[in-house]
Amino acid sequence: MEDWKRNGRAFWTLGSPATFWLVVFFLAPLAYLLVLSFSSKAVIDGQVSVNDYAYLTGIDNYVRTLNPDIISIFLRTLWWSALATIACLLVGYPIAFAICFMPERWRPLALLLIVLPFWINLLIRTYALKTVLGARGLVGGSLNAILEPFGMQADIIGTTPAVIFGLVYVFLPFMILPLYSTIERLDKSYLEASLDLGASQFQTFYKVTLPLTMPGIVTGLILVFIPCLGMFLISDELGGTTSWMIGNVIQSQFGSSNDWPFGSALSFVLMLLTIIVLFIQWYVQNHSKGVGAQ
Amino acid sequence: MKTILPTPTMNRRKLLRGSGALFAGLTLLPYKAMSEEEKKLSFYNYDTYIGENTLADFTAATGIEVKMDLFADGDELFTKLKAGNPGYDVIVPTNDKVERMAKANMLIPLDHGKIPNIANIDPAFLNPSFDPGRKFSLPYMWGTVGIGYRKSKVADASSWKVMLDDPAHAGRIASLGDQEHNIGVALKYLGYGYNSTNMDELNKAKELLIAAKKGIKKYADDNGQDLLAQGEVDLTMEYNGDIAQVMAEDDDITYVVPKEGSNVWEDTIAIAAGAPHPENAHAFINFIFDKDNGKHIAETIQYATPNKAAREIMDEAYQKNPAIFPPSDILAKCEYAAYLGEEALKVRDEIWTAIQAA
Numbered sequence: 001m002e003d004w005k006r007n008g009r010a011f012w013t014l015g016s017p018a019t020f021w022l023v024v025f026f027l028a029p030l031a032y033l034l035v036l037s038f039s040s041k042a043v044i045d046g047q048v049s050v051n052d053y054a055y056l057t058g059i060d061n062y063v064r065t066l067n068p069d070i071i072s073i074f075l076r077t078l079w080w081s082a083l084a085t086i087a088c089l090l091v092g093y094p095i096a097f098a099i100c101f102m103p104e105r106w107r108p109l110a111l112l113l114i115v116l117p118f119w120i121n122l123l124i125r126t127y128a129l130k131t132v133l134g135a136r137g138l139v140g141g142s143l144n145a146i147l148e149p150f151g152m153q154a155d156i157i158g159t160t161p162a163v164i165f166g167l168v169y170v171f172l173p174f175m176i177l178p179l180y181s182t183i184e185r186l187d188k189s190y191l192e193a194s195l196d197l198g199a200s201q202f203q204t205f206y207k208v209t210l211p212l213t214m215p216g217i218v219t220g221l222i223l224v225f226i227p228c229l230g231m232f233l234i235s236d237e238l239g240g241t242t243s244w245m246i247g248n249v250i251q252s253q254f255g256s257s258n259d260w261p262f263g264s265a266l267s268f269v270l271m272l273l274t275i276i277v278l279f280i281q282w283y284v285q286n287h288s289k290g291v292g293a294q
Numbered sequence: 295m296k297t298i299l300p301t302p303t304m305n306r307r308k309l310l311r312g313s314g315a316l317f318a319g320l321t322l323l324p325y326k327a328m329s330e331e332e333k334k335l336s337f338y339n340y341d342t343y344i345g346e347n348t349l350a351d352f353t354a355a356t357g358i359e360v361k362m363d364l365f366a367d368g369d370e371l372f373t374k375l376k377a378g379n380p381g382y383d384v385i386v387p388t389n390d391k392v393e394r395m396a397k398a399n400m401l402i403p404l405d406h407g408k409i410p411n412i413a414n415i416d417p418a419f420l421n422p423s424f425d426p427g428r429k430f431s432l433p434y435m436w437g438t439v440g441i442g443y444r445k446s447k448v449a450d451a452s453s454w455k456v457m458l459d460d461p462a463h464a465g466r467i468a469s470l471g472d473q474e475h476n477i478g479v480a481l482k483y484l485g486y487g488y489n490s491t492n493m494d495e496l497n498k499a500k501e502l503l504i505a506a507k508k509g510i511k512k513y514a515d516d517n518g519q520d521l522l523a524q525g526e527v528d529l530t531m532e533y534n535g536d537i538a539q540v541m542a543e544d545d546d547i548t549y550v551v552p553k554e555g556s557n558v559w560e561d562t563i564a565i566a567a568g569a570p571h572p573e574n575a576h577a578f579i580n581f582i583f584d585k586d587n588g589k590h591i592a593e594t595i596q597y598a599t600p601n602k603a604a605r606e607i608m609d610e611a612y613q614k615n616p617a618i619f620p621p622s623d624i625l626a627k628c629e630y631a632a633y634l635g636e637e638a639l640k641v642r643d644e645i646w647t648a649i650q651a652a
Contacts, residue, residue: 041636048636050398051376067644069651076651135526155465157526158511236515241507244650256369256472257643258376258636 037061037264053261061265070249070266077245078273080160080235081228084167088175088224089217091168096179096216100186111180114173122170126237129166133157133238158240166234174223182216214288222281226274246270335574337362338371338382338566343435345591352581358574367516369472375400379568383575389560390474392431393424393633401430402565408576411583414603422560424630431562432579433600435535435592438558438620438628439475440551442522442537443529451529454483454552457510458502464509468522468530471515473646474631475531475557476503482554488629491638500645504652522547533559535597538617542596549617555627560600 035055042052064070099110117125133140133156143154156162190212194204210217232247246266253263333356337349341364345351349360365371368388372395374380379400387395395401406412412420412432419433441451448456448463457467458480469476478488480499490496514521518530523540537549563582565575581587588604598618599605605613612618620628634642 047397050394050636067647069644069648072651073647134524136524155511241510241513242650242652244647248650249647252643252647255373257639258369258372259640259643 033264033267036261037268039261041259041261050258061262062269064262065265065269070246073244073249074246074269077229077247080164080167080245081225081231084164084171084228085175085221085225087164087168088172089221092172092175092179092220093217096176096183099176099180100183111177114176117170117173123233125170126166126234129169130157130237133162133165157238158243160239160242162238163235163243166238167228167231170234171224171227174227175220178219178223179213179216182213182219186212211288215285218281218284218288222277226277229270229273229277331571331573333358333574335360335571335578336381336383336569337578338365338374338385339363340365340386340561343386343561343595345587345594348582348587348591348594351587351590352578355581356574356577358577360578367472375566379566381570382566383569383571384578385564385566386434386561387431387564388631389422389424389562390631390633392562392564395564396425396430397633400567402567402569402572403429404432404565404579405576408573409580409583411580411585414583414585414588414601416600416602416605419560419600422630424633425562431564432583434561434563434582435595435597436558436560436600437534437597437618438551438625439470439479439531439533439556440537440549440620441529442519442532442540442547442549444522444546445548446546447528451550452553454479454554457529457531458483458506461509463528465511466528467510468512468514468518468527469510470518470531471513473642476513476649477642477645478557478629478631479531480506482556482627482629483552485554488555488557489632489634491634491641493641496641496645500648503649507649507652534617534620535595538596538615541617551620551624551628553624553627555624555629557631558625558628559631 036053038057038059038061039053039055040057040060042049042054044052095114099107099114102110130137132138135141135144135153135155135157140154140156143156147154186209190208191204194208195201199207229245230247231245232251235243235245235248250263250266250270253259253266257263335358337344337360339362344362349362353359363382365374368391371385371387372391375382375385375395376398387401392401406428409432412428415433419436420428422428422433425431441454441457443451447466450456456463457469477496477499480502481490481495482488484495484498484502486492486495486499490499511527512521514530516533516536518527518532519536519540521527522530522532522537523544532549534549534551537547541547541549563579565572565579569575582591583601585601585603585607588599588601589607592599592601592604592608592612596612596615596618
């Protein structure tokens with residue numbers, strides 16, 4: 001293909017379906033939501049309308065996102081997402097390492113097993129998890145059978161750890177895959193050199209492996225953290241009465257609360273958070289000496 | 295290599311050819327304007343909320359084919375139609391949604407002349423505050439919200455105290471998952487009105503609900519009856535008909551409307567604005583209010599029917615089921631949910647968010 005600068009028409013022919021798609025189904029709705037986030041419900045004959053808006057009335061909706069309840073749900077979302085992300089890293093790193101050091105012929109199978117859950121819809125996987133952890137489920141039921149003689153009962157579903165576990169369960173592959181891709185490209189002779197020169201296993205890991213795989217770690221952290229921020233389904237299904245994440249608030253604004261302007265404002269605040277996180281990733285990766293994970 | 299480039303030049307002939315295709319597409323549009331309606335009807339309803347054979351019977355009687363889509367709750371119905379009617383004719387909004395949708399011009403006024411079976415409806419239902427004169431809706435089923443519980447685990451559920459203000463069953467309680475019922479019931483327990491907009495009263499209800507969270511295991515979105523049946527909880531706030539369904543399978547489960555009163559609701563039949571088949575919709579509504587068809591529906595779904603002619607020919611087990619027809623002195627203390635206006639709903643939604651955040 002020739003340079004698009006010289007052959008603009010070829011570029012536009014090939015690029016226009018994608019551009020059309022992007023503009024019509026992504027940018028236009030997003031622009032509408034942005035306008036909506038600065039709007040409010042119209043007042044008609046002294047009554048606030050159910051579904052008519054007065055457009056571009058001000059920043060009231062953004063002021064409302066500073067409500068202490070909303071801030072506390074934002075903080076809860078950040079905290080839970082961070083916990084789930086760290087847990088994914090702690091679980092995912094050894095798994096990625098193990099896959100890299102497997103005999104070559106087992107690796108495709110191992111990777112397939114990691115990706116396999118994606119063949120099943122998220123909602124169905126969450127329901128499956130609910131069944132397994134439930135009071136009469138495989139895990140929940142067995143735990144209760146052990147605890148029962150001591151007069152105790154464990155409820156896993158409806159607790160914060162259940163939500164975190166659900167997040168880890170769903171997003172773990174997003175951590176393992178980028179880690180695998182960096183660890184695999186890691187030049188193993190560096191590790192041998194480090195060990196030959198008298199470093200302990202721990203020192204080698206801490207001073208050689210970890211810095212060199214840092215780009216994979218950062219990519220994995222981002223790929224898990226960002227979707228966690230917007231999650232509402234897992235918190236809804238696995239959480240108890242204190243389970244709302246910011247995604248649940250947004251969902252309710254567009255659903256039962258019928259407050260699309262406020263929901264839009266919350267969405268853009270969440271998007272801003274995402275951009276900040278991506279900026280941190282860009283900064284860290286530009287200042288890292290490790291193996292690229294892209 | 296020779297570069298092949300697209301040449302998007304336009305001349306008169308190409309323009310004509312292109313616009314020909316465009317107009318061929320356009321001629322299909324005005325089918326709604328045709329005088330005779332096609333023999334179709336689109337019905338938007340809750341799951342398991344129509345007689346087992348009602349739709350087939352209607353098709354057999356009129357030749358009109360019915361396509362039924364399902365929604366999970368009234369908010370889903372409202373949200374779907376708010377963005378523009380995607381082609382539904384007959385819908386089943388709850389009383390407060392009727393008021394809200396009528397205000398937003400989302401419903402078509404009913405032509406009572408085309409529904410002679412209105413004569414079968416109990417006159418007590420014919421002039422409600424949420425739809426004076428039944429301009430937009432007719433009563434489909436009514437019921438209450440109360441406590442479904444296990445008799446072996448809960449001795450006395452005659453007061454909302456057992457859910458909101460009593461540590462005895464902490465962790466074994468489920469509640470409905472929406473602001474209206476939680477806040478409304480807390481208000482009733484405190485002795486206020488279900489539809490209160492008084493900030494003092496609402497704040498007291500909010501504090502009560504935040505304190506009650508310690509004991510509540512789950513705000514179940516209308517599946518409290520399953521949690522109760524599976525043994526995950528011992529008592530739950532639920533709709534009477536949902537509990538009646540699990541009562542039929544488990545003798546240990548029963549239902550009560552607490553003495554402080556509760557919410558009484560009415561699901562209605564209405565026609566959505568922009569309905570493609572309004573004539574068929576009227577025919578269908580008339581069919582539903584027929585005596586025998588009404589009986590068949592009530593037998594299937596076990597909710598209380600406002601169709602007096604149908605109720606009179608039902609068996610005694612239905613007529614005397616306390617989960618379907620609660621005692622009249624308690625029913626007198628129950629209130630309809632009013633449509634409070636968008637501002638008051640916003641206040642309640644903020645309270646609900648605060649409860650979730652706490």
